[in-house]
Amino acid sequence: MILKSFSKINLSLTVNNRLNRKLHNIQSFFCLINLFDQIKITKSKGEKDIIKFKGKFSKFIKKKKNSVFIALKILREQNLITDYYSVSINKKIPVFAGLGGGSSNAACIIKYFTKKKINKNLLRVFDKKIGSDLKLFFYNQGFLKNLEEIINLKKKYNLFFLLVYPNVRSSTKYVYSKVKSYSKKSNYNLNKINNKNKFIKLLINSNNDLQSIVEKKYLIIRKLLKEIKHKKGCYFSRMTGSGSVCYGVFTSEKTAKAALSSIRLKYPKFWFSIAKTI
Secondary structure, three states: OEEEEEEEEEOOEEEEEEOOOOOEEEEEEEEEEEEEEEEEEEEOOOOOOEEEEEOOOHHHOOOOOOHHHHHHHHHHHOOOOOOOEEEEEEOOOOOOOOOOHHHHHHHHHHHHHHOOOOOHHHHHHHHHHHOOOHHHHHOOEEEEOOOOOEEEOOOOOOOEEEEEEOOOOOOHHHHHHOOOOOOOOOOOOHHHOOOHHHHHHHHHOOOEOOHHHHHHHOHHHHHHHHHHHOOOOEEEEEEOOOOOOEEEEEOOHHHHHHHHHHHHHHOOOOEEEEEEEO
16 A cells, blocks of 8 residues: 655744743644655564655654654554554655655554544644644645644635755754744634635735744745745745745746746756645
8 A cells, every 4th residue: 555645835834922841832824735755554574663764855764763653653552553564655755844744654644544533632642742733634724723723724725836945954943942932823714715816815914933033044045935936926935834945836837837947947956846735
């Protein structure tokens, strides 16, 4: 069985307050996109799980204590599985990039073994051990109201992206440690955001509170975002999550590809991809 483990984009991100030493309360519009890792699962003959990573971005992943290993351990503790498994993951999603690849891999495994039927209490168990963004991967498009609540967007919008990874590994822990001010919580009437133009306008007027921190540490982020923003057909450019992937939302796949061709000439060593919502 080969599974698709989709990545996510934070279309907006505001940091509202600090909950404890490790966690901050955030709000975020987000979506899953068709950039994915491939996961192959087979039963293991022994009494231990074997997790193997391959692909361009595999060398940066912890081989023993990773999200997939933890997910399988919890599934067994919760009596949802009894066997041990060999899991091979082809990493196509950049790591330390704000795309949630590790959490996505774990969520993909969890959905596979629970047949996509998981209650909120059990999801909290996984969330606590793996990461607070794990729950995002159970929605295609949504609004994270706080760390506990996600509102599923009833109306789904087709969005086209140019993604650029500038070979910068951004540490989530470092970025959040530099947050010194907080944004006021927003209460959106999502029923009034009932067409794509209104949704795009809302996103244009939003931002990512973590972006300025990463821009200060890595000047290339600011430069890239400015270049993407000025390409034809780009609604807006932004950094996803705690970075470092920069993206532009475009009017069409055609305009996104044209922007890619132009920017790649200037930065041939960077990683690029065209993506869209799933």
